[in-house]
Structures are given as C-alpha cells and as structure tokens.
Amino acid sequence: MKINREQLVELLVDKTGMQQDQVEEQLAELINRIHEASDEGKKFEIKEFGTFSMQEGQLQFTPSDKLKTEINNKYAGMEPIELIGSYQDADEDEPQKDKIEVQEEQEEPEPVADFEGESEEDEASDQEPSEPEDEEEPEEIEALEVQEEADPFAGLEEESEDEEDEVPESEEQEPEPEEVESEREGIIWGLDEEADDEEEDEELKEFERKVAEALNQGTEVTESEETTEPVEEEPPEPEDEEELEEIETREQKEEEADPFAGLEEESEDEEAEAPEPVTAKPQKDLRNIGHRRDRKNSSTMTILVAAASIIIIAISVWLAYDLGVFTDSGSDSTNGDGGETEQQVASATQQNNLPAASPDESSQPDNQQTGANTETPEGQADQQQAESGAQQQTEPDTENEVANEGDDESASSVYGLKGSLTPAGNDGYTLIVLSMRYEDRSREVYRDLKQQGYRALIVSAMVNGDTYWRVGVGQFKTIEDAQQASQNLPEPYRDNYFVKRIQ
C-alpha cells in the first residue's frame, strides 16, 4: 500500500491534533530544511528516525538503529551461520604442534649429555646445521665465480682483514664499500675470531687462555648455538701476537676459501651462515676439545637443572594421571564412596541423555513438535503449581524466590512474559510462538499458555489470502527485551518463535 503526501498529512493531523493547514505548513518547512541542510553539505537528523545527507549528488537517508531494528524485527537476532570453517584456525594449530616437537628435540640431548662419550654427539648435532650449508654453497659459488673471477680475491683480502679482530687498519685499507658490512661482520665474524684464536692454540700459553675463555664461552655455546657475543668479551691482548700467525693462516685459507669470500661479498644474508663452514672444518678438533672441557665443567649445571625440571614435570604428570586412577579405585574399594560412584553413574547417564535428546529436538518436524508441546508445558505447569502451593504454605525456603518473582512482576507490570495482558503494553512487541490456520487448535494452545500464567494473546493475520491465527506470549517494550525473555519460554517454543509488533 502506498501512502502519498495527502494521506500522510491526514495521519499527522490525527496524531498531533493540529489543523491541516498547520501540518502541511510544517511538513513543507521540514522538507525545505532537509534540502537546505543537504545543499550545504550538512546532515539533517530526525531523532529516532534517521539522518538525511547529501552523497554523490543525491539525497541519502540513513535509518536510525531503532528504525532498522523495527523494520527488521522478523529477522532480529539472526547471526551469520558458519558453513565452512576458517583455514587460519587449522594453520594456527599445526605450527603449535611443530613448536612442541622442536622443543622436544632440543630437550632430548640435554639429559643424555651427562655422559662424556655422548657430548660429542651434541657437538656434532650443533654443527650439523652448518654442514648442509657447505653443500649448498658451492653451487652458488660456481655461478659467482663465473660472473666475477677477479673480485673474489680482492674481496677475500678485505674480509680477511675484517676477520682480524676489527683492526682499525683494515678500514683504512678498505676504500671499497665494505664499511657498512664490516660493522655487521664484526659481529658475524666474531665466531671466526674465536675460532682463529683457538686455531693458534698450538702455543701452550694461549691454549691455557683459550681454555679459560672457552669456559666462559662454553656456557653460552650450550645455551645458544650462535656464538656471536663472546667475541666482544674476549680480551684484546692476544690479537697482536695472533695477527702475524693469522695472516699466514689467512693466506692458506685464501686459496681454500676464496669462493666463500666472493659469495659473502655479494650476498649479505649468507654472510652469517657462510663464515661458519669456512672455519668450522679445520678447527673442529680444536673446538671440540674446548667444548668438551666446557661441557664437562660448566654445562653440568644447566643440564642438571634441565633434567631436574623435566623429571619434575614427568612426575607431576604421572601423579596427576594416577590420582584420577586412585580416586576410582578408592571408590571401588571403600563402601562409603559408593554413593559417589552412583552419582557419577547418574551424571554420566544424564550426560548421555542430553546429546541424544538435543538432536531429536532439532530433527523433529512440526507435527512431532506439536505433540511435544502438550507434554512439556504440562511438566512446567506442574512445577508452577508446586510453586503456587509453596507460596500458599509460605515455606521459609521459598520466600526469597517468591519475593523476587513478586518484584519482577511489579516492576514490569506493563510489559512482561507472565501475568495478564495490559492495554498499555500493546504498543510493544510479542513473541509469536505459533501461527496456524486452524483457529480451534490455536485457541487450545492459547488457553494452555494462559493457564500456565503466561501473558498470552491471539491475533489473526491475513497471509496470502489465508487467515492465520497467531499465538503470542508476553508484551515487551523493545525487541531486545523480547529476545531476552524468549529464554524463559516453554521448551518447544524456545527456539521456534519470531518477534512481532503487537499492533
């Protein structure tokens, strides 16, 4: 049905009681004001109705929340239904498992490392990640050598000087753009310095120092496989003596390690990884010696702590698991706990019943639901009768509940789920629980609900030429109130209703 301006004016006259001239005047003024505001780019808001605004050269209307919910009351409260779960949830689960596995892998060698013979395995495992890199690099190196055959040597000299303990001379000798990298390499190459130092442990004095240093470093090595920090802590004293010898070793290395240096120049990312294999191979034995001594002395503490914590966790888990078993066995053995077991059995059967019952309800077609309707309300009616009986007897236990109910009823006398219909509440909303074409059946349900104390009402509605008799329950001021109250509906209607304006 269309309502044009004339009909609107009539309705306004009825509603406000003003003269028709006045109403038309006001309406014209309202329209003018809306246009003026929108022309100036302003918004014109009518409270509890909506906002007019100018967008894209056209007058737009944005309904207020109240109007939106009123219009949408048939579908109010419907939520989007998930059809296919998000794949991000699945992804989030998997990495967690991976992390756990990684942690387990890391934890495994620690308790074993108490034995001397197996400490070598730890070191081997430490060096394993660097060895595959050796295999990968030569391929890249070949490509690089083809591109720049002369550069690798120059690059090596520069970097080999960088390797030499960050001597300031190296920077002077390097006019080329390695300065920025040298800062990083100072950290990255630290491992080589440490290694180089160890390489010159052939001298006994230094060897003794190295053992002392290695003791300090060893703890860090065990904790973090990347031994970048110890370099900074190293005493700079041996550097002068070492330089000469280092240069010799560098020269030997240059021939061997040219490709790596060339590679490192071009790919900064691999610099962190590349230096390790260069030094690791010749120095494995020496380093191993140092690490073995480290581990024997210093890592025992960390290993003990880790092993103790793991054992404690294992014991606690085992106890927690066994305690559950103990309670069951205890209840079986002692007579006094027999009641508990019975309760457990009862609760278990209840739990079994619940999931079995819910699918029935969901799968019940309407015919079966109507059959169920008659049953469950009776049960609730019994409960209510019992409550009313309790009210008459005024037992002390139920007094509080009765008082609360009385408060609720008095507070929401105009609106509410229970009680009797009030004419003032007819401007609100109701929960339509039943809508069918047979009047006698609808009236039967209506009487049932009314007997149970619900604020029932019955209305007829024309839908596609057929007359439907709708049974509503309750009077509510807002749709939200109605939805909240729907939780208190008798069971067959609780999930099967819709909110409707009473008038």
Added chain:
Amino acid sequence: MDTEFLTAFADIVREQMVRKNEIQIKGLGTFKQQHRKQFQQQRTNGQVVMMPPKDIVKFLPDNRQLD
C-alpha cells in the same frame, strides 16, 4: 516546525514502514521497505558464512527539479 511535529512525523513514517507501506512524500522522496535475501559470503580468513536475510529501509530521493 516544532519537536512535537517531528516526533509525530517520525512515529507515523516508522509505523507505516513496519506495516510494509510505502511512504511517498512529494518533494522529498519515497521510503519503502526492501527485503534482502540471505547470501553466502567468504571472509578473508577463508570462513564461509551464510548471512541472514534482512529487511532494510530504502529511500528514493525525489528529483529536485520537480518541486
């Protein structure tokens, strides 16, 4: 134009909208109720949801040159 008129105007238009009536105000535009069907929607996280159907307010502005 007083508030009493405004509230009465809002009440009446809302009331008629809820009754699925179309309100045509010459010089301003037409308010009517429109139904949006349910539709499937895929979210950025791969979740596919069925959005519920809903009724919305549709406002068609009048052509200004006519008034």
